[in-house]
Amino acid sequence: DTGVSQDPRHKITKRGQNVTFRCDPISEHNRLYWYRQTLGQGPEFLTYFQNEAQLEKSRLLSDRFSAERPKGSFSTLEIQRTEQGDSAMYLCASSKTGDNSPLHFGNGTRLTVT
Amino acid sequence: AQSVTQPDIHITVSEGASLELRCNYSYGATPYLFWYVQSPGQGLQLLLKYFSGDTLVQGIKGFEAEFKRSQSSFNLRKPSVHWSDAAEYFCAVSTGNQFYFGTGTSLTVIP
Numbered sequence: 001d002t003g004v005s006q007d008p009r010h011k012i013t014k015r016g017q018n019v020t021f022r023c024d025p026i027s028e029h030n031r032l033y034w035y036r037q038t039l040g041q042g043p044e045f046l047t048y049f050q051n052e053a054q055l056e057k058s059r060l061l062s063d064r065f066s067a068e069r070p071k072g073s074f075s076t077l078e079i080q081r082t083e084q085g086d087s088a089m090y091l092c093a094s095s096k097t098g099d100n101s102p103l104h105f106g107n108g109t110r111l112t113v114t
Numbered sequence: 115a116q117s118v119t120q121p122d123i124h125i126t127v128s129e130g131a132s133l134e135l136r137c138n139y140s141y142g143a144t145p146y147l148f149w150y151v152q153s154p155g156q157g158l159q160l161l162l163k164y165f166s167g168d169t170l171v172q173g174i175k176g177f178e179a180e181f182k183r184s185q186s187s188f189n190l191r192k193p194s195v196h197w198s199d200a201a202e203y204f205c206a207v208s209t210g211n212q213f214y215f216g217t218g219t220s221l222t223v224i225p
Contacts, residue, residue, distance in 0.1 A: 004157070033213070042118075042204050042215030043158070056211070091157055100146055100165040103206075103213055105157035 002026070004106035006092050012112045013082055020078045021109045025094030032075050033103060034067055035091040043091055049075060050097065082113045116141045118205050120216035127195050128224050135190040135219050137205030146208040147188040149179055152218075153201045161203075164188060175199070197223045 005024040013019050025032045030051050035043035046065065047057045051072035064082075069075040079086055089110050093103035119138045127133055139145055146165050150158035162173025169181040179190045188205060200223045205216045 006157075040123075040217070042206075042217050043213075045212065045214075048211070093158075100163070100208075102148055102160050102163050102208075103158075104160070105150075107155075107157045110155070 004092055004094050004104055006090075006106035006109050008109055009107065010110045010112075012114065015084060015113055016081055018078065018080045019082060019111065020076055021090055021092075021111075022074060022076050023092030023094075023106060024074045025092070026104055027073075029094035029096055029104070030072065031095045031097060031101075032069055033093045033095075034075070034077050035093065037089040037091055037108070038087075046077070046090075079111075082111075084113045087111055087113045116207055116209055116212075116214045118207050118214050118216035120203075120205055120219050122219045123217070124220045124222070126222040126224060129197050130194050133190075133192045133195045133199070133221070135203050135205075135221070137188045137190065137216060138186050139188060139205070139207045140186065141207050141209065143209075145188075146210070147179075147181060148206040148208065148213075149173065149177070149188075149190050150204045150206060150215075151175075151201045152204065158204060161190070195221075195223055197225070199223055 007022045033048040034046040037043045049069040064080045067077045089108045091108045093105045095101040117140045148163045149161040152158045164181045202218045204218045
């Protein structure tokens with residue numbers, strides 16, 4: 001168990017630029033989640049995958065956000081035309097299938113939009 | 115709708131004192147409940163989980179939590195707090211596919 005890995009740890013970008021984050025889940029986990037966390041708040045659900053299928057997407061997620069998990073292993077989260085309000089910590093988590101399987105989190109990617 | 119409430123935004127305790135962090139949930143079925151801890155700039159680490167059975171569950175780092183269905187609560191406790199316990203604590207409820215987190219309680223430990 002090497003844990004959930006996220007890259008990069010930090011990203012500073014200018015408003016209007018596109019950014020892409022990568023997440024490598026624990027290898028035997030077939031569920032992968034993306035969350036966003038702002039200061040003083042808990043993680044806010046963005047989307048989740050079971051294997052390569054994106055099963056749910058938050059209605060709060062604008063069309064500028066897209067996520068993929070092409071081979072059911074790593075995932076990418078892309079934000080197009082970034083806005084200052086996108087500044088946050090983006091957390092990836094993975095789990096096994098099963099109602100009682102907990103989430104295992106990566107250390108997150110801190111995005112700052114200037 | 116599912117939700118989690120952590121009434122205490124911030125708590126300060128002295129090192130060696132006992133700790134209780136409150137969590138109330140709203141969910142129509144039998145809940146799957148979790149406590150996570152987050153250090154600054156880090157992801158969330160699982161402390162403990164409850165699915166069924168014994169309502170008092172033990173976790174890592176000396177933490178425990180008690181599930182009380184009648185009160186819709188899942189409070190986290192520790193008998194003696196260490197300075198290294200200073201962090202943000204999140205309670206979460208799972209519906210099976212989806213996890214809902216509270217807004218967290220920030221713990222400060224003073225010498």
